[in-house]
Amino acid sequence: MRSDLPAAVPLATPATEPVLSRDDMRFVAALVYEHAGIVIREHKEAMARGRLARRVKALGMTSLAEYCAFLRTPAAAGEIPELINAVTTNHTAFFRERHHFDHLREAVLPRLVQAHAGRKARIRIWSSACSSGEEAYSIAAVSREAIGPRSDLDFRILATDIDTDILDRAAAGRYPADLIERLPADMRPLLKIDPASGRSEVRIAEELRRLIAFKRLNLIESWPMKGPFDVIFCRNVFIYFDAPTKSAILDRFVALLQVGGFLYLGHSESLPQPHPQLRLIGRTIYERIP
Template sequence: MVSEEQRNSALTLNSQEFDFICRYVHERTGIVLGEGKREMVYRRFSRIIRDRGLASFSDYCRLLKANPEQEQTYFINAITTNLTSFFREQHHFDYLGQQELPALLAENGQKRLRIWSSACSTGEEPYSIAICLSEAMQGQLSRWDVKVLATDIDSNVLSKAQQGIYDRDKIADLPQEIKSKYFQKGTGSQTDKIRVAGSLSELITFKQLNLLHQWPMKGVFDVIFCRNVIIYFDKDTQQDLFARYYEYLKPGGLLMLGHSESLGEFQKYFDNIGRTIFRKPLAKGGEPLQAQAVS
């Protein structure tokens, strides 16, 4: 058995090991890691190496080669970044709640709404979407077919999202009315925690999904959130993902990107209607484009 002291002294990350890990990450997730991410790679994978009782990064690289499927979940969970908060990039939720949802409610004769949080992390984004829906619909939810799909590649953050339990300071900056309506305070040993209301959880389905793999959903969405994830992919992968998002949006549907992201060459297929808010246009003459269900 390798001692903790021996492990610490042996944990150096050379260029060959770093290059192998970067290639491995890109092949399985599409995420591009540059030299500026070396410290992050060292920090995150050092934990896995210690958990596995290994002596070095070289040992872990050999393990990845020998058992790629067995290690894939741990590997992906280690490398993905999960920084989020309730109502992060508030302008998106302002537009959703004040502009888009009222328009959809007024025009949607089928009484059906679909929203996709495609990189949902620990769940704050889809729960924020659910709050917007509840506020905009004001008691109409029971008469509508409303669903929020929340997906992420990381199984650990999905588990936390499904539980809906957070540190109390996560909602410190939210209006008191929102806190009272949609969050429950913990008691006893959980006084520093809050839980999202069941009425929000009922609107959301959480699923694990690698965006580079097949998307199993059928039908199209009214709104897709794809925020602060595209920046981790190379340009070709980004354009491929934008093409797939386009197909999964209904004509007139919205695509929300993160504050530092852009559509690049795919901008010509969308109308920019706000800060990182893009609409799939209707065909000329007001006739909707024929968006086919994708299986």
């Protein structure tokens, strides 16, 4: 990565910004790529430095150089998950890119429920980079509405992310009340909420929380699930990966997707190249074909 750059040139100049040599930046970027597949692009380096600085503070260290020296020792193996937690971008929102939830609610779930009428049937949806849980709870909200009180369906959502800190927040299901107030009026009632601590926080109701299993999963490592899934959400994480990483993950999604199932990507994402078993049927909506 960026082998044209001379080594050991201070990157950050303003006095308040932590200094990180090019060598150290390269070293950290290589570690993050190796363990998470995330490419720290040059224009994002300042942001990465700021995030690492928080980690330096949390460890009681005095400089990024000290942190990098520590990362270079064998004792640092246990620090890698914390490093990854520090550099991930977790921005998300309830019903973000609403067209996917409209498609799920109007085109996918009624068909699945109909297809499984009268027998105990399995429906599986995977939120594969779920961040703080808003995506998974939005899936639960529209699914609960489409499925209703039926108890003859085995319906589950798997919600995974590499970042253990953000997964703890997701599983708690607690959010600032004003986040919910700002939701579209027709979606708000679907997202069943209970008051939490005081008026400023709400909690997603148990009837939605129990539909979801939150687990740590690194998309570039092996996956324990056998599938099949009816729908996979993989939104706004491919932007951090390079083309070979995206292609490899995509092949594994396809292998786990039911024929006739759907893959949703983020708004600025597309397939690295056309896939013979995925057909684009709407805005960032792909159908798994035989």
